[in-house]
Amino acid sequence: MAYSDHLLGQILAKHLGDGSLHVGEEIGLRIDQTLTQDATGTLVFLEFMALGADSIRTKASISYVDHNTLQTGCENADDHLFLQTAAARYGAYFSRPGNGICHQVHLERFACPGETLLGSDSHTPTAGGMGMLAMGAGGMDVALAMAGGLFYMSLPKVMFIHLTGSLPPWVGAKDVILYILGCLTVKGGLGWALEYGGPGVKGLSVPERATITNMGAELGAWTSIFPSDEVTRAYLRQQKREGDWVPLAAREGSDYEKELSVNLSDLVPLVACPSSPDAVVPVTDLAGLKLNQVAIGSCTNSSYRDLMLVARLLRGRKIHPEVSLVIAPGSKQVMTMLARDGALGDLIEAGARILEVACGPCIGMGQAPPSGAVSLRTFNRNFPGRSGTQDAQVYLAGPEVAALAALKGRIEDPREQDEPPHIPDPGSYPPSDSVVAPPPQGKGGTIRMGPNIKPLPLLDPLPDALDPALIIKVGHNITTDDILPGGATVLPLRSNLPALASHVFKGHDPGFAERAKAASPGVILGGENYGQGSSREHAALAPVYLGIRAVLALSFARLHRANLINFGVVPIVIDQEVYESLDAGDTLTLRNIRGAVAGSHELPMACPQKGHFMGKLLLSGRERNVLLAGGRLNQMKEALQGHD
Numbered sequence: 001m002a003y004s005d006h007l008l009g010q011i012l013a014k015h016l017g018d019g020s021l022h023v024g025e026e027i028g029l030r031i032d033q034t035l036t037q038d039a040t041g042t043l044v045f046l047e048f049m050a051l052g053a054d055s056i057r058t059k060a061s062i063s064y065v066d067h068n069t070l071q072t073g074c075e076n077a078d079d080h081l082f083l084q085t086a087a088a089r090y091g092a093y094f095s096r097p098g099n100g101i102c103h104q105v106h107l108e109r110f111a112c113p114g115e116t117l118l119g120s121d122s123h124t125p126t127a128g129g130m131g132m133l134a135m136g137a138g139g140m141d142v143a144l145a146m147a148g149g150l151f152y153m154s155l156p157k158v159m160f161i162h163l164t165g166s167l168p169p170w171v172g173a174k175d176v177i178l179y180i181l182g183c184l185t186v187k188g189g190l191g192w193a194l195e196y197g198g199p200g201v202k203g204l205s206v207p208e209r210a211t212i213t214n215m216g217a218e219l220g221a222w223t224s225i226f227p228s229d230e231v232t233r234a235y236l237r238q239q240k241r242e243g244d245w246v247p248l249a250a251r252e253g254s255d256y257e258k259e260l261s262v263n264l265s266d267l268v269p270l271v272a273c274p275s276s277p278d279a280v281v282p283v284t285d286l287a288g289l290k291l292n293q294v295a296i297g298s299c300t301n302s303s304y305r306d307l308m309l310v311a312r313l314l315r316g317r318k319i320h321p322e323v324s325l326v327i328a329p330g331s332k333q334v335m336t337m338l339a340r341d342g343a344l345g346d347l348i349e350a351g352a353r354i355l356e357v358a359c360g361p362c363i364g365m366g367q368a369p370p371s372g373a374v375s376l377r378t379f380n381r382n383f384p385g386r387s388g389t390q391d392a393q394v395y396l397a398g399p400e401v402a403a404l405a406a407l408k409g410r411i412e413d414p415r416e417q418d419e420p421p422h423i424p425d426p427g428s429y430p431p432s433d434s435v436v437a438p439p440p441q442g443k444g445g446t447i448r449m450g451p452n453i454k455p456l457p458l459l460d461p462l463p464d465a466l467d468p469a470l471i472i473k474v475g476h477n478i479t480t481d482d483i484l485p486g487g488a489t490v491l492p493l494r495s496n497l498p499a500l501a502s503h504v505f506k507g508h509d510p511g512f513a514e515r516a517k518a519a520s521p522g523v524i525l526g527g528e529n530y531g532q533g534s535s536r537e538h539a540a541l542a543p544v545y546l547g548i549r550a551v552l553a554l555s556f557a558r559l560h561r562a563n564l565i566n567f568g569v570v571p572i573v574i575d576q577e578v579y580e581s582l583d584a585g586d587t588l589t590l591r592n593i594r595g596a597v598a599g600s601h602e603l604p605m606a607c608p609q610k611g612h613f614m615g616k617l618l619l620s621g622r623e624r625n626v627l628l629a630g631g632r633l634n635q636m637k638e639a640l641q642g643h644d
Helices: 007-015 038-050 074-090 102-109 124-130 139-146 173-184 199-203 206-219 230-238 304-314 332-340 343-350 399-408 487-493 497-501 512-519 538-545 558-566 576-581 593-599 621-629 632-643
Strands: 016-018 026-029 033-037 060-064 093-095 116-119 133-136 151-154 157-164 192-197 258-263 270-272 280-282 293-296 324-327 374-377 393-396 469-473 522-526 548-553 570-573 602-607 611-616
Touching: 007 016, 007 026, 007 133, 007 192, 026 621, 033 038, 033 102, 033 139, 038 060, 038 074, 038 139, 038 538, 060 074, 060 102, 074 093, 074 487, 102 124, 102 206, 102 332, 116 124, 116 139, 124 133, 124 206, 139 151, 139 558, 139 632, 157 199, 173 206, 173 258, 173 270, 173 280, 192 206, 199 230, 206 230, 206 304, 293 304, 293 399, 304 332, 304 343, 304 399, 332 343, 374 399, 469 512, 487 497, 497 538, 538 548, 538 558, 558 570, 558 621, 558 632, 570 602, 570 611, 576 611, 593 602, 593 621, 621 632
Parallel strands: 033 060, 033 116, 060 093, 116 133, 157 192, 157 258, 293 324, 293 374, 374 393, 469 522, 522 548, 548 570
Antiparallel strands: 016 026, 026 151, 270 280, 270 393, 602 611
């Protein structure tokens, strides 16, 4: 069967602007919608402005404010004003602070089956629960898509996740994706797209499907997608958007390169242990573990059904006196519904602390647990230090386990309880949001930029020779949180590259930034899956500011690799022997770099202390041209000047 028989392939075929559907070949896609959020969106709009584009050319582009909402100074508020005025000027929708988490709101308001969505957030595939081809990307790629450009990607292999059976009591969608993470690991999706199907799909609601596709990002997958069926149609009808529905399913007999069968009826409540989403064990293995904090929310588990379940479990009861319970609803719509039916009162009376409708503690914006604490969260990531407390032990679970743990003060198997409360279908979702539509063409007014917003620097073209110092050697599965932390201290600096760069690798090596700047040029040595996690392109751009021109690694996470190339950093694949022989402080010799990048799959290198070795350049022709220009922005400016 042809690739275009897959559910995914059908959407790709309709949006193909360059290339052909052969696995591993680079293709260019037309993008229908884009999504940005305030932690990445300021840079996206600065890039869009630097391209010289006059207006947004997608069907819809939405600028969300949901990450940097903690206003302890002017920085975040200035960014919000910049984003709102830039959206109005160029023709984007603007989701105001307090309106909700981008992925939850997008599912409610904008996601459409069969269309393409590109977002400057790694959890953009959440909309795959709606049958949308939704992918996370670096901000430069999103800015180019907003300007009407194609999005380039290597066509992934497709893994079919065959679902049968139905979820038992006390087992939820979070347990489905945790089970898959336990099977495949955080590297198991590299080079793959996940397509869900089988008879078990029909028993999952759209929000449940979205929980599963959301955490496909933790597998390293390009995207995850469910069929668009009558369940999808019913959800869109409830959101008063039935006109956006189209049926979409894989053609009968579709053949996949790999298949994973999951019998939902056999699943049990699961928990991911510190400090990786794939460190998954049955809840029974952790029974009795005492907790200091429970946090419920994030783009993974903050839907109406999730929080209604929590409210019903807490109704008439009090949380354990030694536990702090914080809850962040996913959208203004969800918060409004909880308030109208009394569920919000149940949560408050039980002792929960209701947070702003935003990402909040999931991105490290407040609610850091005590030192050495144990925190159980319904979030999607539990990387070290992401909570804001470096030595906290963070576990991940579904709302069923989390709510009962808040009551008991310890993790328990929820199946020891009576039947779980029934959460009736709401019938309809009230259109309650704070999305500002773009004004008529040319009526957008003036863009306002605060003093914390610095211009985007142009980068030097790739040199032909380098003698860089190896600034740091790190291990496997290094995340973008490791490279550039989040949290209330760092996030407000996302528009200020000089200030931001001082925080690179701060949790691993506090002296990295000073040492890298003094040694410039420099290189980084990483293990397997270097750069996993968030799409934040700042984790590539800030090291460039410090003089990093290449990263050597055993393998790269897809999003971070693309961001490195977009900012002129050469991703060089090395073997285990080279990784083991090199150390921080070594000096490398690289010659004929431009020639190798232009037309070779190998780059000879030398280390006076260790001898000669070879690195691999696994690059497409387009990526080679980007690197030679010193980054995507340089390349696009050259193209525009040539066109003029």
